Amino acid sequence: MRTASGAQLDFGRLALLALMLGVGWYFWDSPALWPMKVLVVMMHESGHALAALLVGGSVERIHLAADESGSCLSRLPPGTLGQIAVYSGGYLGSAVAGAGLLLATFRFRLRRWVLGTASVWLTVMGVLYAGDSFTLFFCVGTAVVLGLGAKFLPDGVVDALNLFIAAFTALYALFDLRSDLWDSTVRARSDAALLADLTYVPAVVWAGLWSLLAIGLLAVAAYMSMHAKPRGMQMPSVTARTRRV
Template identity: 60%
Template sequence: MQTSSGSKLDSGRVALLLVLLGVGWYFWDSPAVWPLKLLVVMMHESGHALATLLAGGAVDRISLAANDSGACLAHLPTGLMAQVAVHSAGYVGSALAAAFLLLATFRLRLRRLVLAASCVGLAVMGVLYAGDGFTLAFCLGTALVLGLAAKYLPDGGVDTLNLSLAGLSALYVALDLRSALWNGAARSVTDAALLSHLTPVPSWGWAALWSFVSLALLGLFARWSLRAARPEGLGYTLTSSRR
């Protein structure tokens, strides 16, 4: 498989990503996927929290619920652009997290480091900002699982786990933004609705913009990350790889 620039994509990694996306889509409402979905929701809310702190605001608490919903309660910074950035950071931040997982795992060869960093980041967010016992228990328990995976899983297992997290994060962005675009009831309670009250742009306009930016980021980073490389990680044998 070859890109327009002539570089070759790793067909094994591309196939695995497509399989994981298909499995995630098919089993999206299955209890087996629920912990990963809730982790992706935490990534979304953490995006809001980090953007708030970077813009000079203050985060009160983050809360997760068993029905896959979440909330980040914060004192927003002053200024329209800062508030736009904070409200946009959930979806765009989830897309960036998925993109960086791909890049760090497959191009930078930092598979264990990025998983360990996810473990530490999740634990820190839970300790500092968890608004209830359920959120704290989920953050600490999931952080422990990620830490153990980073230490003990073989390279191929770490690659597959990181690819699964990236794929589910991308699915979450796509499915949630689909609802924000086409479901009026859902759109009325989203980040896009909050921004529509601050700007002349309607909520569907913000959802469309986030969809474009998120998909563009994911596509670009996936293209960079899934180029063919020397045999490593997932165990594929590349007989025609060149540097």
């Protein structure tokens, strides 16, 4: 399949993405994936934190818990729009992270930069905003693991790890939104519920909107990542032409 720009569908990438999604789905309840789930929770809380800073607020502290819950405590300036942005930042932040990982790994070939950047991000968030020892230990410990992976793992393993993190992040974001859409007990204490109290728009509407945005963003990123641009014709060097003459 070729796009209007000439990019071709890379079936190898597509198969690998499908495999990673399948592995994440099948082993969703496996204890081996617990660190991945807590990592995505950190992405969620980082989305809240970034949104708070962008609207002129400040981040007090971030808490992660072993039961895969989390919270971001921040101070916000007066105004409804800022609160809407911050409450929405968690779910959309997870989707943006998944999309960014897909593009960085396959579209832009930033293999080791992805893991290195994630390592720096976790270190900064842990040192500056960790509100308890578990959060600090998880952030710094995971940062060390990712940093070592960026330094020593082979290119193919780095690609596979980045793609799995991206696929798992996408799955987690969508599963989280599914809970807010269909589980009334979860929805009653979710970010969607906070927005419902603020705007009088039902929580299920906010969750539905976030779902559409997340799915659309991830679909566009996956589409772009699975299509490789063909290499253009390269002119021979001047020295090569001279030797032929």
